[in-house]
Each structure stands twice: as C-alpha cells, then as structure tokens.
Amino acid sequence: FRTGGRRLHKVVYSRVLPYTGDAPRWRSPEGDFMLKKVLLAILDNFEGYVSQVLLAFFVLILLLQIFLRQFGHPLYWTEELARYSFVWFVFFGASYAARLAAHNRVTIQFRPFPKWVGDACMLLSDGVWLFFNIVMVVESLTVIRELREFPYATPALDWQLSYIYFIFPIAFTLMSARIIQVNVMKFVLKKELTAPDRIETEETRKAFMDGGKP
Numbered sequence: 001f002r003t004g005g006r007r008l009h010k011v012v013y014s015r016v017l018p019y020t021g022d023a024p025r026w027r028s029p030e031g032d033f034m035l036k037k038v039l040l041a042i043l044d045n046f047e048g049y050v051s052q053v054l055l056a057f058f059v060l061i062l063l064l065q066i067f068l069r070q071f072g073h074p075l076y077w078t079e080e081l082a083r084y085s086f087v088w089f090v091f092f093g094a095s096y097a098a099r100l101a102a103h104n105r106v107t108i109q110f111r112p113f114p115k116w117v118g119d120a121c122m123l124l125s126d127g128v129w130l131f132f133n134i135v136m137v138v139e140s141l142t143v144i145r146e147l148r149e150f151p152y153a154t155p156a157l158d159w160q161l162s163y164i165y166f167i168f169p170i171a172f173t174l175m176s177a178r179i180i181q182v183n184v185m186k187f188v189l190k191k192e193l194t195a196p197d198r199i200e201t202e203e204t205r206k207a208f209m210d211g212g213k214p
Helices: 007-017 029-044 046-067 079-097 115-149 167-187 196-209
Strands: none
Touching: 029 046, 046 079, 046 167, 079 167, 115 167
C-alpha cells in the first residue's frame, strides 16, 4: 500500500467521518472547531500578546545598551527605539485592560442603590469614553495627515514621526471595540466580568479567612 502523507490523511478521515459535501473529506469538524477556538482566543487576547512582545522587546533593547556600554560600544538608536516601543506597549496595554474591564473605576457610591442604577451610570460613562475615543481617533488622524504633509524625522532612527503616531488611531479604535465587546458581554450575554486584580484580592482574602496561605 503505497501512498503519500496527504493521501493517507484523506483515507483515515474518510473512514472515520462521513463526507457531507460541505468540506473536503480530510477536513475534520473537530479540527475546524479547534481552529476557530484558537483564532477567537488570539483575537480576544490580541492586545495582550502584542503588549508582551513589546515589553520583552524594549527591555532586551535596554539591556543590550547597558551591556554594550560596559565595553565602550554603545548603540545610539536603542534608547529611542525603546522609548517608542514603550509608548506602543502602554497604548496596547490600555486597550487590553479595557477588554479585561480592568480600568480603575469608583463604584462604591452605587452600593446604596439598586443594581440597575450602577449599571446605567457605568453604561453612560462608557458612552462618554467612546465619544472621547472617537475624538482622539479623528484628531490623531488629522495630526498624522499634517505630519505626512510636513514630514518630521526622528533624530536617531530617522523614521517618519507620522508612522509612530499611528498608535493613537490604532489603540483608540481597538479600545472602542473592546468597550463595546465588554458591554455586550455584560448586558446582552449576561456574563459576569471581574477585574483580574479584584479576583486576586478575593482569592487572597479567602485564603487568609480559611487559615491558609495566599
């Protein structure tokens, strides 16, 4: 029985799963489901992954600069690159915090009132937040257009500053999408969202109340 790997793959799946006509025989519904699940997880945590990469990148760049200075061969462009990487890291992190509903909010004043009062006020504040993001996107695109009309290069890397400023429309657009996503999850899908730091605080408190260690 001589066959290539692709042919063998088709034979195995044709024996296990019936052919429905909607997809090739070697395609597995379970595999498609897992692929969609992975893609959704990546999209749901996209800003988090980008923030981790940027954080590791600018820390390594700074360590490289410190290391080379000890040998008298400093790189002139590392500090500027690390600075811009940190700025992009901050804005992507802010968008990811919006996805986690982790931005600081004062909600203690809503405790004496029914739950719907606090929800309505939070929804109103998110509306104001969305309006602010839209203004920032529009104004940042205006600034970028002016910088492209009158170019300005960065001192060390000689990059066009307009490219660096693209983080503003990108980050505030992503943040707006995350705000809408969180509100849909809360008020439409009825999912309870808790900030990560609050979860850790509650777990630590329960551990101490039970006499264990956090």
